[in-house]
Amino acid sequence: MEYGAPTAKPVIVAIDGPSGTGKSSTSKAVAAQLGLSYLDTGAQYRAITWWMVTNGIDLEDPTAIAAVAGKPEIISGTDPAAPTITVDGVDVAGPIRTQEVTSKVSAVSAVPEVRTRITELQRSLAVGTENGIVVEGRDIGTTVLPDADLKIFLTASPEARAARRSGELKGADVNATREALIKRDAADSSRKTSPLAKAGDAVEVDTTELTLAQVIECVVTLVEEKRAGK
Ligand SMILES: Nc1ncnc2c1ncn2[C@@H]1O[C@H](COP(=O)(O)OP(=O)(O)OP(=O)(O)O)[C@@H](O)[C@H]1O
Numbered sequence: 001m002e003y004g005a006p007t008a009k010p011v012i013v014a015i016d017g018p019s020g021t022g023k024s025s026t027s028k029a030v031a032a033q034l035g036l037s038y039l040d041t042g043a044q045y046r047a048i049t050w051w052m053v054t055n056g057i058d059l060e061d062p063t064a065i066a067a068v069a070g071k072p073e074i075i076s077g078t079d080p081a082a083p084t085i086t087v088d089g090v091d092v093a094g095p096i097r098t099q100e101v102t103s104k105v106s107a108v109s110a111v112p113e114v115r116t117r118i119t120e121l122q123r124s125l126a127v128g129t130e131n132g133i134v135v136e137g138r139d140i141g142t143t144v145l146p147d148a149d150l151k152i153f154l155t156a157s158p159e160a161r162a163a164r165r166s167g168e169l170k171g172a173d174v175n176a177t178r179e180a181l182i183k184r185d186a187a188d189s190s191r192k193t194s195p196l197a198k199a200g201d202a203v204e205v206d207t208t209e210l211t212l213a214q215v216i217e218c219v220v221t222l223v224e225e226k227r228a229g230k
Pocket residue numbers: 017018019020021022023024025026042164165168207210211212213215
């Protein structure tokens with residue numbers, strides 16, 4: 001017979017929401033604080049988009065996108081202190097954040113063959129963690145990990161989100177940023193396969209009037225309550 005503290009079951013946390021609601025910042029901090037892994041699924045869709053742009057694939061042709069969806073090897077590092085992303089061995093953490101990739105990612109992520117491929121990667125990473133993982137994206141609670149222990153859906157007004165993003169992209173026009181966010185959310189919400197949506201059993205947190213520290217505290221509390229069986 002073995003003695004000692006029982007090992008906690010790995011916890012799986014899904015955090016979804018529109019662009020700029022704070023998913024990445026919150027998920028990274030919560031994972032770091034609780035000793036969990038962290039997966040940025042948007043980075044994976046950006047990475048496959050970067051590969052398609054780099055290889056001259058016609059992004060207005062879903063058939064052309066589908067035909068090559070299985071080609072690039074995408075590897076995500078899940079340490080919240082230093083998340084990484086490579087495509088065919090190349091570090092693409094910087095290139096996937098360009099305006100070009102941001103404006104094209106919704107067209108690529110709407111293609112069912114791309115989603116099947118990336119969803120498989122996400123599930124294999126989520127089941128392999130020792131303590132658990134925080135996975136953030138658009139369809140994690142609804143499709144990728146429907147049995148997640150905790151699902152959070154972050155929201156914020158378009159104005160708050162645009163102000164946050166403009167602060168990040170020094171000198172960016174707030175109105176143009178707001179319009180771009182709204183356009184990307186509309187594309188992500190209206191696609192047929194696995195659209196951006198709140199899972200029926202997700203906890204919605206409106207972050208418009210909250211500081212990042214308050215959102216992190218709120219999510220950490222929800223995870224701890226879930227672990228304690230409350
Ligand atoms: N509650 C908050 N208050 C103020 N700023 C915030 C808050 N949450 C996040 N931010 C800031 O807003 C910006 C966008 O946050 P973040 O990248 O985490 O959002 P996101 O939902 O992951 O966006 P995307 O889906 O576009 O990747 C960052 O600069 C972040 O520091």
